[in-house]
Amino acid sequence: MHIVDRRLNPRGKSLENRQRFLRRAKSAVQQAVKRSLQNRNIRDVLDGGEISLPIDGMTEPSFRRGEGGISDQVLPGNRAFVEGDIIPRPPGRGGGKPKEAGEGDGEDSFRFVLTREEFLDVFLDDLELPDLAKRRLSETEEFSPARAGFSVSGSPSNIAVARTSRLAMMRRIALKRPRTEEIEALKREIEEADDEERKAALEAELKSLNEKSKRIPYIDPLDVRYRRFEDEPKPVAKAVMFCLMDVSGSMSEHMKDLAKRFYLLLYLFLSQRYKKVEIVFIRHTDRAEEVDEETFFYGPATGGTLVSSALACMRQIIAARFDPAEWNIYAAQASDGDNSYSDGSTTGQLLQHEILPLCQYFAYIEVDEESGDSSVSRSPLWALYDSIRAAALPLSMRKVCRKNEIFPVFHDLFQKRDGEKVAP
Template sequence: MQILDRRLNPSGKSLENRQRFLRRAKAHIQRAVREASQDRNISDILEGGEISIPTGGLNEPRFHHGPGGIHDNVLPGNKTFAEGDILPRPEGGGGRGAGGASDGGADAEDAFRFMLTREEFLDLFLDDLELPDLAKRRLTDVEQEGLRRAGYSVSGSPVNLAVTRTSRLAMARRIALRRPSPRTIEQLEAELAACEDAERRVALQAEIAALKTRMQRIPYIDPIDIRYRRFESVPKPVAQAVMFCLMDVSGSMSEHMKDLAKRFYMLLYIFLTRRYRHVEIVFIRHTDRAEEVDEETFFRSPATGGTVVSSALEAMRRIVEDRYRPQDWNIYAAQASDGDNSYGDGELTASLLKDAILPASQYFAYLEVGEAGQHDNPVMPNSALWGIYDRLIGDGHPLSMRKVSSRSEIYPVFRDLFQRREGKAV
């Protein structure tokens, strides 16, 4: 179906220009939301608030006639200088402005400030984020049911009236009851008009009256003929996904590193619960052993110990095997760690990732957290986990990895990992 809007544009305005203006204004607001989010705590992101955007470029463009010609403008208040005079410069920088100094320089702009509600802020905050390759679908019993055609019924809404089926049934009833046709009556009336025999005219008049009476007794459409299109509820195919959150809580993770990891997972939790209805979240934390925990324990309960990354991957593999068939579920994982691992665990970690985790996953995101300024040092060697994951990316696996060392980097890195893109993430 194609819909053509033939309404005229408002005077001096163009529909294409208006759409371009709306896209530009939305881009300004989204940029302002991203900048405001970087300075907020995770709990504050759930709330709306005031944001500001530059006023330049917010006026909707429109066509208008220029002034044209040559004009002389006379400004009031001048009693000293005439046209062509050179204005002297104040001596010793004695000029005085009306206000204080601006730190914006020549590029400073006025700002337009307004409030966003919680819903508006989150919609803009998550507008261009998505889970990559969300493709596997199956029928579920808990999904909201859709509608499909299911024949006809004798009752229903007027908007569902089946005109063709109603007309067909009405015609069948008229034929079965031998309802006189209007053409037959018209022929008899024409014969009556041309007939001059008195007896024949009486007979024709009686026959016409009987046919009209019979026609009135057998209506053209009877209530028993009316049919309505009927619809029934059926489960809709939906895309199901599960996100595994794997967090290192071992003794090598400082409080600063754990704070960065938790902030990343809080953003991920907000993103998933806000944007998707059928995404389950599995929380796994590990030291030298891994355990599946609830949300409260994952974010708040302290833990310490050695570091064995393969324990978390083995726990994820076991849960996938027990509860989430890869044929039916879109499987994702997000891991946060400082990159340290036991010396003898690297080979097992690589084997689990390559043979069990990544083949069953749609996408695997690895976030390496460090102390403030740690990742800014170019001579700092890569961690053990970073080297393993780097080799797996080279083999074409659906894996992305980023480094963060400060709170301000969490939000940009999160957007980089889950932004809407074509193809596989790298």
């Protein structure tokens, strides 16, 4: 027996069958979203759009009669297989890949269009800031409406129809208000009465019932009840994310593109998932400056390299605006690993003794040319940070050479871990 929902999705709507499909094909959709992020431009990286899924496994679910236990089957005509052999997949089941001529029938990929909201939901499904709210909750409170019973006054849009109807019925029963059926039956009895005295008595009774009905209304203002809401305070854990990016002359356009892709994912993740997270953009050459979002992503800059200038700028901003006792402090730094030789000790001192003790989490992303061998090369900054990481401080490090590595690295750094520490 097959149960198929053939209702069409209206334009701009999401019916239950669409959501059911997304839940059923969740893992496949997530993989398709990751693949689609690799070759998009920075400005439209999360704009939704069409994704392709392998057609295998996209069939509609069906019910069949269950069969318990272990059963043996004998297939007639078998001369090639014995018990325990694995039967290969028949030709023409290419998992969505087109076949060449003579290789059997191919199958097209299943194409599915995601809205921007659905795309973001899939992208953000299993991401979070690690160790959020371990520090003291701030005194700032967020208020949200919560149900608090009923009241006798309020907005007409908040009328509690069920409660009002119940109170009105209780009042009518208690005051013995005549029912409509009783009045109609009395009217029919008057029409059928032949005796004038009997008819006069019935008319007097009808008049009394009508007057009583007018005195006892069907709905009285005393019956009306409104749903009441009260603002319920909720403590808010405040958090700030510092985005530090090297824009010096040693950063090629490819490296800057990799760094911007990472920060764009981070910015969208924070702005969509959290309402109380401040984002501070700092870019540096041989000097650092706090900039706005537009300048950070698209403003040109070049010069020498002093990594300590960005860390010093971050330290000054924390001291001026973000009390570590009240704020969860996070940082993400992107660089090509190049730094002035004389600045190494200053950078190490700032990071190890002044920045990391204040941070819940510090992520370092080192970008390299696409032809670079990230497994062998060790830049001066990477070697310095690697020695600091050995001190069990909240520092994680990753290297990126190609665009298709951005999402896996980002996902690895910010995925949910159910209380476990982020792997360095």
